[in-house]
Amino acid sequence: SSIPKIVILGAGYGGVLTSLRLQKELNYNEADVTLVNKHDYHYITTHLHMPAAGTDNPENARVNISKLIDEFKIDFVKSTVVQIRPQDRKVILEDGTLSYDYLIIGLGGESETFGIPGLGDYAMNIRSINSVRLIREHIEYQFARFKREPHRTDYLTFVIGGAGFTGIEFIGELADRVPELCKQFDVDPSLVKIINIEAAPTALPGFDPELVEYAMQVLQKKGVTFRIGTAIKECTPDGVIVGEGEEIRSQTVIWTGGVRGNRLIEEAGFETMRGRVKVDEFLRAPGHENVYILGDNSLVFNPEGRPYPPTAQMAMQQGVNCAHNLVASIRNQPLKTYAFSNKGTVASLGKGEAIGVAFGKKYKGRVAAWLKKAIDIRYLFIIGGIPLVLRKGKFF
Ligand code: FAD
Numbered sequence: 001s002s003i004p005k006i007v008i009l010g011a012g013y014g015g016v017l018t019s020l021r022l023q024k025e026l027n028y029n030e031a032d033v034t035l036v037n038k039h040d041y042h043y044i045t046t047h048l049h050m051p052a053a054g055t056d057n058p059e060n061a062r063v064n065i066s067k068l069i070d071e072f073k074i075d076f077v078k079s080t081v082v083q084i085r086p087q088d089r090k091v092i093l094e095d096g097t098l099s100y101d102y103l104i105i106g107l108g109g110e111s112e113t114f115g116i117p118g119l120g121d122y123a124m125n126i127r128s129i130n131s132v133r134l135i136r137e138h139i140e141y142q143f144a145r146f147k148r149e150p151h152r153t154d155y156l157t158f159v160i161g162g163a164g165f166t167g168i169e170f171i172g173e174l175a176d177r178v179p180e181l182c183k184q185f186d187v188d189p190s191l192v193k194i195i196n197i198e199a200a201p202t203a204l205p206g207f208d209p210e211l212v213e214y215a216m217q218v219l220q221k222k223g224v225t226f227r228i229g230t231a232i233k234e235c236t237p238d239g240v241i242v243g244e245g246e247e248i249r250s251q252t253v254i255w256t257g258g259v260r261g262n263r264l265i266e267e268a269g270f271e272t273m274r275g276r277v278k279v280d281e282f283l284r285a286p287g288h289e290n291v292y293i294l295g296d297n298s299l300v301f302n303p304e305g306r307p308y309p310p311t312a313q314m315a316m317q318q319g320v321n322c323a324h325n326l327v328a329s330i331r332n333q334p335l336k337t338y339a340f341s342n343k344g345t346v347a348s349l350g351k352g353e354a355i356g357v358a359f360g361k362k363y364k365g366r367v368a369a370w371l372k373k374a375i376d377i378r379y380l381f382i383i384g385g386i387p388l389v390l391r392k393g394k395f396f
Pocket of ligand 1: 009010011012013014015036037038039041042043045046047048049079080081082106107108109126127165166169294295296297310311312313314315346
């Protein structure tokens with residue numbers, strides 16, 4: 001048929017927002033839209049630090065895709081993408097093939113290990129529902145193991161690599177969870193160590209220094225040890241090697257120190273930097289007028305020429321802009337350029353504590369924690385309206 005085929009890969013922040021906008025703006029039979037995702041649910045990445053530490057249930061960080069999209073307007077295919085073939089305008093799935101006229105790639109990022117030996121094999125990552133289930137169970141298991149082998153204090157040492165957003169938010173939750181676990185397993189809390197290792201000269205690089213200072217104080221009071229300006233040289237089955245060869249013994253290493261784009265994109269032949277495509281002003285891959293790249297897979301530069309860090313906030317804005325441009329392309333109307341509009345950033349530090357910058361002001365403590373909640377609830381509202389807010393909002 002002559003109806004254009006739009007295929008959206010990934011139901012993350014970018015893919016979901018593109019789908020929601022398309023189903024709203026497209027007229028009947030104006031395009032065929034297919035959304036492909038590995039799981040039949042969307043996960044709220046910005047909430048994953050809680051179920052990872054065990055301070056919330058993983059169920060509260062996911063939403064069934066059928067509850068978000070209108071399946072009369074968008075075909076949802078639950079499958080894993082194994083190859084993208086731009087030269088043939090095809091996508092190979094584990095169980096089939098899709099052809100497209102327009103392709104939207106929103107497959108999300110992968111962990112970047114910077115070639116540090118062992119990190120890929122022995123460290124865990126906070127990236128998906130399945131990955132946080134594993135971390136949560138693993139942490140509990142270390143407490144149980146310690147009770148059988150009380151000389152093994154390395155079971156109670158938790159190493160978190162990276163003091164970026166994800167690392168800091170996770171540590172805040174873990175520090176809240178440890179006292180509970182100590183009670184549950186009859187473990188002396190003074191034996192538990194949470195060590196955050198960061199190679200950069202500061203935690204939360206790019207964040208307001210006064211707020212960073214506050215965050216570190218809050219976390220130190222909760223028992224966290226920071227090793228800032230210290231690089232992880234190697235990860236082994238017994239822990240990590242840092243700095244000039246010092247070994248920190250630990251059975252739990254969680255790596256949050258880097259994000260790269262999805263490997264399928266470079267394998268498809270797109271030009272990438274650390275797996276991410278420097279998109280044009282309309283969010284398209286250079287040289288591919290019919291391929292849009294969103295979220296953690298895209299590289300967008302600020303007016304000073306430095307890349308913005310990938311965030312959910314940006315992926316959402318890109319999804320809206322991308323949907324607009326798809327509709328405009330189909331209707332032969334002019335495309336809209338994308339410019340990131342920073343609405344602010346808030347990082348949680350555990351229960352009732354956070355830091356943030358929003359509306360040109362700094363926030364810390366309860367007010368910032370409340371702001372974080374408001375941002376999360378606003379997101380639920382954007383994707384699922386009042387019903388989703390009522391079902392999940394109370395957990396955020
Ligand atoms: P994602 O949301 O990662 O979605 C990608 C989707 O693609 C997933 O559904 C995945 O299952 C699917 N997929 C992947 N591979 C395949 C495949 N081969 N086949 C089929 N489907 C596939 N950002 C903020 O703005 N604010 C925050 O407070 C914040 N906090 C964060 C906290 C944590 C713990 C983490 C990990 C990240 C946080 N971020 C935050 C960053 C934010 O989550 C990401 O930038 C955002 O999720 C990127 O969206 P995306 O659409 O590119 O991809």
